[in-house]
Amino acid sequence: MSEDLLWFDTLGSDDVPRVGGKNASLGEMVAKLKSRGIRVPDGFATTAEAYQQFVHHNELEPLIREELARFEKDAKTLREVGRTIRNAILEAQLPASLADHIRQAYRELSQRYGVDEIDIAARSSATAEDLPQASFAGQLESYLNVRGEQAVLDACRRCFASLFTDRAISYRQEKGFDHLKVYLSVGVQKMVRSDQAGAGVAFTIDTETGFPDVVIINAGWGLGEAVVAGRITPDEYRVFKPLLDEPGVEPIIEKQHGSQRIKIVYAEDAPEHTTREVDLDPAQRDKFVLNDAQVLQLARWCRDIEQHYGRPMDIEWARDGEGDVYIVQARPETVEARRSGATVTTYRLKERGKTLVEGLSIGNAIGQGKVFVLKSMDESDRFEDGGILVTGMTNPDWGPVLERAAGVITDHGGRTSHAAIVARELGVPAVVGTGDATQKLPDGQPVTIDCTQGDQGIVYEGELPYEKQERHSEDLPKTRTKIMMILARPDAASRWWRLPVEGVGLARVEFIINDLIQIHPLALTRFDEVTDEQARKKIEELTAGYESRERYFVERLGLGMARIAAASYPYDVIVRLSDFKTNEYAQLIGGSGFEPEESNPMLGFRGASRYYSEHYRDGFALECQALSEARLLRGMRNIVAMVPFCRTPEEADRVLATMAEFGLVRGEHGLRIYVMAEIPSNIIEAEAFAERFGGFSIGSNDLTQLVLGVSRDAERIRHLFDERETSVKRMIRELIERAHAAGKPVGLCGQAPSDHPEFAEFLVEAGIDSISVNPDSVLDVIEHVAAAERRMEAQVSAR
Numbered sequence: 001m002s003e004d005l006l007w008f009d010t011l012g013s014d015d016v017p018r019v020g021g022k023n024a025s026l027g028e029m030v031a032k033l034k035s036r037g038i039r040v041p042d043g044f045a046t047t048a049e050a051y052q053q054f055v056h057h058n059e060l061e062p063l064i065r066e067e068l069a070r071f072e073k074d075a076k077t078l079r080e081v082g083r084t085i086r087n088a089i090l091e092a093q094l095p096a097s098l099a100d101h102i103r104q105a106y107r108e109l110s111q112r113y114g115v116d117e118i119d120i121a122a123r124s125s126a127t128a129e130d131l132p133q134a135s136f137a138g139q140l141e142s143y144l145n146v147r148g149e150q151a152v153l154d155a156c157r158r159c160f161a162s163l164f165t166d167r168a169i170s171y172r173q174e175k176g177f178d179h180l181k182v183y184l185s186v187g188v189q190k191m192v193r194s195d196q197a198g199a200g201v202a203f204t205i206d207t208e209t210g211f212p213d214v215v216i217i218n219a220g221w222g223l224g225e226a227v228v229a230g231r232i233t234p235d236e237y238r239v240f241k242p243l244l245d246e247p248g249v250e251p252i253i254e255k256q257h258g259s260q261r262i263k264i265v266y267a268e269d270a271p272e273h274t275t276r277e278v279d280l281d282p283a284q285r286d287k288f289v290l291n292d293a294q295v296l297q298l299a300r301w302c303r304d305i306e307q308h309y310g311r312p313m314d315i316e317w318a319r320d321g322e323g324d325v326y327i328v329q330a331r332p333e334t335v336e337a338r339r340s341g342a343t344v345t346t347y348r349l350k351e352r353g354k355t356l357v358e359g360l361s362i363g364n365a366i367g368q369g370k371v372f373v374l375k376s377m378d379e380s381d382r383f384e385d386g387g388i389l390v391t392g393m394t395n396p397d398w399g400p401v402l403e404r405a406a407g408v409i410t411d412h413g414g415r416t417s418h419a420a421i422v423a424r425e426l427g428v429p430a431v432v433g434t435g436d437a438t439q440k441l442p443d444g445q446p447v448t449i450d451c452t453q454g455d456q457g458i459v460y461e462g463e464l465p466y467e468k469q470e471r472h473s474e475d476l477p478k479t480r481t482k483i484m485m486i487l488a489r490p491d492a493a494s495r496w497w498r499l500p501v502e503g504v505g506l507a508r509v510e511f512i513i514n515d516l517i518q519i520h521p522l523a524l525t526r527f528d529e530v531t532d533e534q535a536r537k538k539i540e541e542l543t544a545g546y547e548s549r550e551r552y553f554v555e556r557l558g559l560g561m562a563r564i565a566a567a568s569y570p571y572d573v574i575v576r577l578s579d580f581k582t583n584e585y586a587q588l589i590g591g592s593g594f595e596p597e598e599s600n601p602m603l604g605f606r607g608a609s610r611y612y613s614e615h616y617r618d619g620f621a622l623e624c625q626a627l628s629e630a631r632l633l634r635g636m637r638n639i640v641a642m643v644p645f646c647r648t649p650e651e652a653d654r655v656l657a658t659m660a661e662f663g664l665v666r667g668e669h670g671l672r673i674y675v676m677a678e679i680p681s682n683i684i685e686a687e688a689f690a691e692r693f694g695g696f697s698i699g700s701n702d703l704t705q706l707v708l709g710v711s712r713d714a715e716r717i718r719h720l721f722d723e724r725e726t727s728v729k730r731m732i733r734e735l736i737e738r739a740h741a742a743g744k745p746v747g748l749c750g751q752a753p754s755d756h757p758e759f760a761e762f763l764v765e766a767g768i769d770s771i772s773v774n775p776d777s778v779l780d781v782i783e784h785v786a787a788a789e790r791r792m793e794a795q796v797s798a799r
Helices: 013-032 048-057 061-073 075-091 096-112 149-164 166-175 292-309 377-382 396-402 418-426 490-496 509-517 521-525 533-543 549-568 617-633 649-661 680-684 686-692 700-708 726-741 757-766 775-798
Strands: 005-007 043-046 120-126 142-146 184-190 198-203 214-221 235-240 252-256 262-266 275-279 313-319 325-332 343-349 355-362 366-373 388-391 407-410 430-432 446-450 456-461 466-472 482-487 504-508 573-576 639-643 673-677 696-699 746-749 770-773
Touching: 005 013, 005 096, 013 043, 013 048, 013 120, 013 184, 013 292, 013 325, 043 096, 048 061, 048 096, 048 184, 061 075, 061 166, 075 149, 075 166, 096 149, 096 184, 120 149, 142 149, 149 166, 149 184, 166 396, 198 292, 214 292, 235 292, 235 549, 252 292, 252 549, 292 313, 292 325, 343 775, 355 407, 355 418, 366 407, 377 396, 388 396, 396 418, 407 418, 407 446, 418 430, 430 456, 482 490, 482 746, 482 775, 490 509, 490 549, 490 775, 504 509, 504 549, 504 746, 504 770, 509 549, 521 533, 521 549, 521 617, 533 549, 549 573, 549 617, 617 639, 617 649, 639 649, 649 673, 649 686, 673 680, 673 686, 680 686, 680 700, 680 726, 686 696, 686 726, 696 700, 696 726, 700 726, 726 746, 726 757, 757 775, 770 775
Parallel strands: 366 388, 388 407, 407 430, 482 504, 482 770, 504 573, 573 639, 639 673, 673 696, 696 746, 746 770
Antiparallel strands: 005 043, 043 184, 120 142, 120 184, 198 214, 198 313, 214 235, 235 252, 262 275, 313 325, 343 466, 355 430, 355 456, 366 446, 446 456
16 A cells, blocks of 8 residues: 555554554554454545645644744634635645555455445544643544545545634643644544444543543444534443453443433434434333343453553443444543552532532542533633533533533433543532533532532532541551541442552441432332332332332342442451331331331331341342342452341341341351441350350440440430440440450441541450441551551560
């Protein structure tokens, strides 16, 4: 082939100067990864030499130099300068030899696929693009569903022109690239008919937290443009990379159904438009775009691509109407990959205000400022530095505004929308896909954006006080005592992977049920008994698309457990079985008809007593099935089950027998089962409980309450509720001694060690094996425990 055109299979990573990062990467994959089964549509690329020929042939360089010099003198001329250069390129002609070569290559590509005129995607690839230190995301244009020789030539010229979009000019200027030494290569690639199925993007790193062990896949119906442009909130899947090759394991740890009302398809009936937007078929709205087998295949390909390139990758994929998946682009991920893994930054709101809107959380940070609701870039002149941008969605033209914002809120879009990508690169928090922020947030309102709580970003009224703490993990002392976390929400788990902890000491099932499921389990197993019509309607809405109502519960709970376990793998993650009180269960959808009214739910039908009861057994069966799937199907054998509020050894026997009946046999497949030590009887009969369980976890709140006879919610005698009381500490010390004598470990879960350094010292002196605290307290507790261990060592030495 000539110097102005190269086929993908002749290209490799070293060809970035000739065909840009995007096309060099396509060539690398076609040449090197087909042997691993990765499908990449064939095609060819115009070279940097071809672009230079085009500029020279049309004598464009003087005009480009003159216009750019005008922009450098006066940045306000950006729009006029960009428009002038683009128009000059669009009016120019391709050199005859280049045009002939493109026509010939297009004919050959068509012949390779056995058609007269193949439909292609024309993709712009700049020679300085997609380097690890720079991201040109969304700044250059691509054209889809291009068919016919003349249409291909026109698309190439339009790609050349996109090198001088306003946003591309501005970005190169800011990053110090010489405009006239960045060249444009056009990738001409066979289109994948994803308008008949779906498409999207994938990252081989968690783009919000930098957690390296996941592939995150976003998927939308139709062409991928709807996902990339933020027109929809896509489906989201997470896959745990370390277990992708484990036999019999399907390590999917999240499946989140998106909000999709439109899709982008071929515009077959309108030659002047290559694609068009249509309403999504109602039958597709409740369905996931990808099935589990496709998710796993795509995740393996992404993992293989990452391994080949040796760095985290940002990948575009498409699935055709036949069900075949293809990789259509791959580039280095340019934000999280540059962050230092040694730095641990934590944010904490000191108080919470009124919640105004919620959406997907982008950027693990807190931001605040005055709201500016902008309908379009035409209103950008009134945006003030440090403001909060609120708009329907953004595109690359919004770059100059985003660079001045302290936070971003959009009605539409997912994690791979333009607003999300740019917010991550700029290091500002964003809440995207809120649905109605432009309607609910008035101009000028001060707000606080909190993106530290998990996948859900919250916008609060007012500028609330918060603190930011940054430490280097290598500066923290080492401790003999295990420091673990308490976690409630699966979506928050991966945000804390950088903390120097040894797993999760308490993950509460009821929080997962409340957040991810919302429905009372008996309202699913006994749906016919639900009489509340509103509840029945809501249950049918939430479970739509699942093979059964029970499956909805099992899959979502199992995935929630697996996601928490993956973030700490291979360290232990202790999952406490559900411990809702009856009044809390009644608040779940459909729950009121299944729960008795109790005068004191805290001491009523809760914890272990529910599991073997005929009243609740079928609900508990779903819970056991979910835990089994998390351990075996998802591969998270680091999950340790824990039984709460188990009053007597006889009750322990009944619970263990019921768990075994539902497939959870202690010791089978390495399953360990612990017991919460939160009732005085757990300490008084410690040896009997130690015979039945593999370990103890002290629940300091309930134990204090039951030892002192003080409700933790009692306002007037709150001053009496104190874990540091002698009687409580005596119980803790006694349990540790007797459990250790029986060869069983003991941990403690609660805030007391972080609130009271002297309590942490007591636990260390008593010989506790592990201490679990909330993530925002971990760094302080490590310091407290290390200091206590040093004092003990000094005392021993002094003797």
